[in-house]
Amino acid sequence: MKNQNALPVGAAVQKEIEQSPKRKVFEGVYVSLLPLNAARDAHDLFSVSHGTAEKERLWTYMSYGPFTDENKMQQWLKAQEEAVDPLFFTVLDKRVNKSVGMVSFLNIVPSMRRLELGHIWYSPLAQRTKINTEAIYLMLCHCFEPLKYRRVEWKCDSLNQRSREAAQRLGFEFEGIFKQHMIIKGRNRDTAWYAMMDRDWPAIRANMEMWLYENEAGTISLKELNSKLKRPARSTLTNE
Numbered sequence: 001m002k003n004q005n006a007l008p009v010g011a012a013v014q015k016e017i018e019q020s021p022k023r024k025v026f027e028g029v030y031v032s033l034l035p036l037n038a039a040r041d042a043h044d045l046f047s048v049s050h051g052t053a054e055k056e057r058l059w060t061y062m063s064y065g066p067f068t069d070e071n072k073m074q075q076w077l078k079a080q081e082e083a084v085d086p087l088f089f090t091v092l093d094k095r096v097n098k099s100v101g102m103v104s105f106l107n108i109v110p111s112m113r114r115l116e117l118g119h120i121w122y123s124p125l126a127q128r129t130k131i132n133t134e135a136i137y138l139m140l141c142h143c144f145e146p147l148k149y150r151r152v153e154w155k156c157d158s159l160n161q162r163s164r165e166a167a168q169r170l171g172f173e174f175e176g177i178f179k180q181h182m183i184i185k186g187r188n189r190d191t192a193w194y195a196m197m198d199r200d201w202p203a204i205r206a207n208m209e210m211w212l213y214e215n216e217a218g219t220i221s222l223k224e225l226n227s228k229l230k231r232p233a234r235s236t237l238t239n240e
Helices: 038-050 053-059 071-078 131-144 161-169 198-213 222-227
Strands: 032-036 086-091 098-109 114-122 151-157 173-184 187-197
Touching: 032 131, 038 053, 038 071, 038 086, 038 098, 038 173, 053 114, 086 131, 098 131, 131 151, 131 198, 131 222, 161 173, 161 187, 161 222, 187 198, 198 222
Parallel strands: 114 151
Antiparallel strands: 032 086, 086 098, 098 114, 151 187, 173 187
């Protein structure tokens, strides 16, 4: 597409009402996402993320944690409780009625209809279950449907292989590495950047629902399903 001066320009975008993610309960089959409540959540969250080397591995790539004791973690949670960006939620495992991790919406830009999913961590007991997939599914439904966002981002330390694999398994597309992007806990962080577009969401949603709710035999691979997505080629400048 070109403008009146014969220069390439982006496609026109329909104006939508500017909306931010809601502080509400999101209900799934396996999880509930509950707005963070430090007094309610601190004990469960501390117990599932501290006390053994295996549990405390999850803090390796986070900018905070592990905490010296439950009170310190509760103080940190309390400081985040009323924040709107990041907007934090506790992930409740409905099988055991226990909080097993956290997620958030962040870097929220309603005027540009984009945001990021981040501050994502889970107890080792929740990893490699349907908990993360359904938590992200619920968040993406909220972003792309009532909010009508165009772009949802996922960013992580480039060395965090588990997070990078999760992003691609969930249908996010790798966009590149931002080198020397941050200093985290006194160490360099190159950031791996992933994103999902609204145009891709219907197919990704169908794949997620198939894997989550029609996969009792465990024979469906979400990674394989999403690897077959037909994505538009990235736009490039030309002399045409």
